[in-house]
Amino acid sequence: MIPLQATPTRSESRILCWESDDPEYPRELRDLAQPPQQLYAIGRESALAKPRVAIVGTRNCTGYGERATRTITRALVRAGASVVSGMARGIDAAAHRTALEEGGNTVAVLGTGVDVPYPVGHRQLHAVIAEKGIVLSENPPGARAAKGSFPKRNRIIAALAPMTIVVEAGFRSGALNTAGQALELNRTVAVVPGPIDSEQSRGSNQLLRDGAGFIASAADALSLLGLKPPKETSAPPLLPDSEQKIWDALAGGFVQTDSLPSATGLTLAECLAAITSLEIMGLVECSLAGEIRRR
Numbered sequence: 001m002i003p004l005q006a007t008p009t010r011s012e013s014r015i016l017c018w019e020s021d022d023p024e025y026p027r028e029l030r031d032l033a034q035p036p037q038q039l040y041a042i043g044r045e046s047a048l049a050k051p052r053v054a055i056v057g058t059r060n061c062t063g064y065g066e067r068a069t070r071t072i073t074r075a076l077v078r079a080g081a082s083v084v085s086g087m088a089r090g091i092d093a094a095a096h097r098t099a100l101e102e103g104g105n106t107v108a109v110l111g112t113g114v115d116v117p118y119p120v121g122h123r124q125l126h127a128v129i130a131e132k133g134i135v136l137s138e139n140p141p142g143a144r145a146a147k148g149s150f151p152k153r154n155r156i157i158a159a160l161a162p163m164t165i166v167v168e169a170g171f172r173s174g175a176l177n178t179a180g181q182a183l184e185l186n187r188t189v190a191v192v193p194g195p196i197d198s199e200q201s202r203g204s205n206q207l208l209r210d211g212a213g214f215i216a217s218a219a220d221a222l223s224l225l226g227l228k229p230p231k232e233t234s235a236p237p238l239l240p241d242s243e244q245k246i247w248d249a250l251a252g253g254f255v256q257t258d259s260l261p262s263a264t265g266l267t268l269a270e271c272l273a274a275i276t277s278l279e280i281m282g283l284v285e286c287s288l289a290g291e292i293r294r295r
Contacts, residue, residue, distance in 0.1 A: 015114060015141055016041045029159050031185055036138035036156065040114040043134030047082060047105040053225055054084040054161040054182070056154075056175040057091025057168045058200050065168035065200060068192045069094040072165065074253060075218035077104030079227040084109065084161050086153060087122055087129070091167050091175070096129060101287040106133040107160065111153035113143035151177050158182035163225055165215060167192045169203040176203045179212070190215050190224055242266055242274040247294070250284065254291040 018025040018039045026048060029035045053076055057065060073083055073095050082105035085092040099106035108129045112118045114137040117126035129135055138156065139149065154174060158164055158181040166189065169175035179189045190213030194201025208214060215221050222229060239247060245264040249255060255263070260271040275292060278284040285295050 014042070026160060028161075029156065032155055032159050035159075038138065040137050040139070040141060041134055042114050042130040044132070045134065047107055047132075047134040048160075049082050049105055051080065051225055051227065052082045052084050052107070052161040053221075054157050054164040054178065055091065055095040055167065056085055056157065056164060056178045057166055057204070058170055058173045058175060059088050059090040059092075060170075060200060061090040061094070061168050062198065062200055064194070065091060065192075066094045069167045070098045070254075072167070072192070072215065072218050072221045073098040074102055075222055075229060076225070076227070077102040078230050079222055079225075081105075081225060081227060082107060084157055086110070086150075086157055086174075086178075087118070087125065087135075088174070089119060089122070093122065093125060096125060096133075100128055100132055108133065108135045109153055109156045109160070110135060110137040111139070111149035112145050113137055113139045113141045115141045116144060118145055150174055154178040155181045158187060159185055161187065163188040163190060163213075165190050165192070165221060166204045166207060166212070168194055168198075168200040169207075170199050170201075171203045171206075173203050176207070179207055188213060188224060190221065240274075240277070242270050243277050246271060246274045246278060246292075247283070250292060250294050254287060254293045256291055260292075 020035060020037055024045060025039060055073060069091050077083060077099050083095050083099040084107040085095045087096060087108040087110060096106050096108060106129060110118060114135050117123040154177045158178050164179055164182040164187060166175050166179050182189050191204045191207045192215045193208055194205055213224055245266060249260055249263040261268050283295055284292055286292055
């Protein structure tokens with residue numbers, strides 16, 4: 001392992017360089033026909049903890065695709081999985097952000113240098129992953145996006161995880177390339193089905209037709225990875241009426257604050273006061289997206 005000094009204008013974090021024979025080098029990459037000779041990293045090595053699962057999909061995702069990604073990612077992270085993706089817009093970003101919101105591990109594999117956020121609009125996401133997860137690349141620090149760099153990146157994503165989940169992919173989506181490389185490595189490929197008239201689902205639905213695993217629920221994803229959902233926390237006793245209504249409304253996971261009045265029969269002001277009370281008791285928490293869930 002060779003520590004390198006990151007360029008201050010790109011990243012304040014230390015860049016690590018793992019040679020293919022270093023103990024830190026992920027051994028799964030040696031399954032590749034041409035494994036990276038060097039792997040650069042910024043972040044916490046513990047974020048590469050197993051089990052790992054890759055979640056990929058179109059940059060131009062629909063609301064359905066984003067919801068499905070968040071639901072599946074939450075379940076996987078809560079069950080202890082580390083989420084691998086490519087930090088692209090759309091499905092990739094939704095997977096990374098949800099993993100971070102859940103306090104779980106996430107791994108971003110870039111087609112640029114490890115210190116070069118791509119797309120540029122994900123500079124803040126890159127910084128958070130570098131702090132709380134890990135960013136990987138086989139390209140040297142400072143390298144810009146080039147022709148062919150993303151298919152090469154995709155093979156690393158496919159190799160790192162025993163299962164790749166595709167959520168929405170058109171016929172030209174890079175997610176299909178990742179899925180194809182995963183199949184070549186004898187990894188499991190599973191797909192969230194989409195509407196038959198949706199351009200974003202044409203490629204992913206084709207994977208299903210050709211025999212990919214079928215994910216109709218978060219439980220399916222857990223089962224395919226051999227994980228069990230964590231035990232649900234039982235309701236605390238003797239909650240005041242308003243707090244109990246909020247607690248009950250959160251039984252299914254994250255809920256948007258503005259949907260709580262209709263779910264509970266409380267006014268928005270009463271909901272906010274009850275949420276504050278539950279936060280003080282350490283029973284609920286707010287996500288980066290402004291959603292509420294039980295701790």
